[in-house]
Amino acid sequence: MAGKAGATPTTYAPSPTTQKTKSLVFKNDDVDWVRPDKRGFQQCRPAFFRTGAVNAASGSAYAEFGNTKVIVSVFGPRESKKAMMYSDVGRLNCNVSYTTFATPIRGQGSDHKEFSSMLHKSLEGAIILETFPKTTVDVFALILESGGSDLPVVISCASVALADAGIMMYDLVASVSVSCIGKNLIIDPILEEESCQDGSLMITCMPSRYEVTQLTVTGEWSAPKISEGVQLCLDACSKLAKIMRSCLKESASSLEE
Amino acid sequence: MVGLSLGEKHFIQGGIAQDLRCDGRKRLTYRPIYVETGVIPQANGSARVRMGATDVIASVKAELGKPNPFQPDKGKVSIFVDCSPTAAPTFEGRGGEELSTELSAALHRCLLGGKSGAGAGIDLSSLVVVEGKICWDLYIDGLVVSSDGNLLDALGAAIKAALSNTGIPRVSVAASAPGDDEPEVDISDEEFLQFDTSGVPVIVTLTKVGKHYIVDATTEEESQMSSAVSISINRQGHICGLTKRGGAGVDPSIILDMISVAKHVSEQLLNQLDSEIAAAEAVNEES
């Protein structure tokens, strides 16, 4: 750099490639609109799961769906703090938090305080609580980067972590969300698509038992649209469950070796 | 509350299976609803709704503020529900906080639609005064005074009644030089604009006990539920929000069935609510 006087700029300027385009140019009836990451409307992002991310926990998992990166650790079954209150079923305690660097604007993730209770509701239908009376299972989820469709990724990752911890469940819990933009239904939205969506539908289900543990709909939907969205999500969930199962089998077989 | 004995539990479940509930209602009948509007004089709009022993008060306050930079042509609405300890001793101190956040989030979802604002029950663009600079901030506060089940429906009805009672003062903007950051506004004390609430949806909660669903569950019936679905439907029959609460898994076809049942029930509820609100407003006008 020293020899090239005059070629290098004297002041530092950020390179233009760091500028991200904010608003999606989008019209309501645009059927040919291409998603920013070139996926089809009904195509999910490639999913990646890895168990055993946290050594200190009873079970843990790391999930990466495109830009959304989540790590979940499970502690338990541990002795209940309120030992006086005898209960013949176990207790589940969930906590979801964002890191401060997870969102493009620092510290914005705290809008989603209800994610902890939603995670609780999704999982409590799947865990066999009678197998660990008087004890508590703690599930802690940390969202490292928020790239859209955060809660479904957290729920799927949590169920892999619970399986890794050896907690008895009726079935793996898979979760997918669908976004409605104009007339189109877009599965597994990313952050930019979520911010301009007209409505969203999130399903958490147990694929082998074909049961839905949680369903949340936002925005205005007509009944046939909802059934279409539900059907889409259920198909996607069963495929996601296969991926989760294969990941668990891999980790189990690598342990045996 | 004292727990239910085994005999009582069987009684409730058996009764629901035979379409006869503990207080004599059918499965899809609501308790009698009493609506009073204008209960809080200092607020811009307020209402009190009683469904059996469930008693909730909703109030709407409007303040001038700056709109969101991402949505300069829309006002802002924030919903906050507080569970008073008079409703249950467990709500003392911070005990009621979890239920409060859950109710606030569910109401937010049902009334305010998607992020882009489509499908919102409240028309946010009617709240803007000067685009990009000044808009109305609506603070909707709910207070649960007494709880006997079905809080979400009661809160939804109370908010609808409070919004129809709301009068936003007329604002005249003084002509200001361009580039002025804070244009002068004059809030009139006399004239009020009534809020348009024909688009505000109503919330119907269906509770599944055994194989059947009931509407407007009391606390005892809620303790026996396997799952509950709260659906927010507006006058056109469109679904503005759906939340499934409660543990057990449910077959997806059952959810779709619940949606159609809810649509049917919501028509009756909307009519009943509208007539009650109109009656309450008429009482207000006379006094």
Place this chain on the structure above:
Amino acid sequence: MKTEPHMAEMKAVEWASAIVGDLKLGKVVWLCDSMNTVNTVTSKEELCVWDTFLEATIIRGRFEANPWTMQWINRDQNYLVDAFPKFTLKNNFTFLKFDVRRDVISPCVKNFLQSFKPSFIEMEYVSPEGLRLDGRRPMEMRQIRGEIGALAKADGSAVFEMGNTKVIAAVYGPREVQNRSQQMNEQALVRCEYSMANFSTGDRMRKPKGDRRSTEISLVIRQAMEACILTHLMPRSQIDIFVQVLQADGGIRSACINAATLALADAGIPMRDLVTSCSAGYLNSTALLDLNYVEDSAGGPDVTVGYLPKLDKVTLLQMDAKLPLDIFENVMQLATEGCKAVANYIREILLENTKQLESRRGV
């Protein structure tokens, strides 16, 4: 550079003359208690001041352009304007708005104020005919209304209104103690929580619970009720009193205690006597009963009394600000009279309620 008194005087006259000039009132007579200032403004000689030269020139110019005159008056006679800065200094305000026009245009107002001592300026809380801001007489209470059994789920509940202040109280108990460490073997544990609704005050409150004022009022209500509940009859149990304020317009403490008494009676909890409460204050040299929010925020003294009517005993006594001792006795007496009136009303309500219960039982 420190401002000398005569400089301050000149600056003040300059500022005032600018405002009066804009008002275009015609003939104005300026009364000043500083001979120095009067001489500087009115003398026809050339100005020989040096530190207030600018102000003096401006003032002289204005006086010549307008039909104004300036006269000297004795300092004692100038009490109105003199008292104003004295009040400011005494109460550590930095700014107090005073309506200049009122003093200039209506001398009859000035005559009325002559009857007051020049110790501090007061807003009119009691009109010369003896009516308060909301039309009540000084010894008159606001309209009270009470209702028992508002909440079906609570063991005892009541709604109490004093004017625009509306409070709902619920009692749960006696029941098992939730926190074993607090259990008392000889008596019942009385707990109280006070919370205000978001919409109860004019400006929306952010945090309904947990702030210091709520904690203090919870403590006050608890101590007042605990003294009169026969706690030794219910050992190892807990009585919860929850008070929720729906509308706040002054006298909240009193309304809460009255509502709690009604709720405890509705719950059937044995008490020595009814606890009634009322507040009184002292404004414009008159003792006022049952202050509302505007009178309360005037900054004058506010005495709250909690009283047991049958036993003729005082269980709660609180006061803000300060009062001379003889006036305090008057005000406290007035508040006690208010409590007696509330007690009569409460007794009527309870009697009515019992009659209804009897008729429902078929007696």
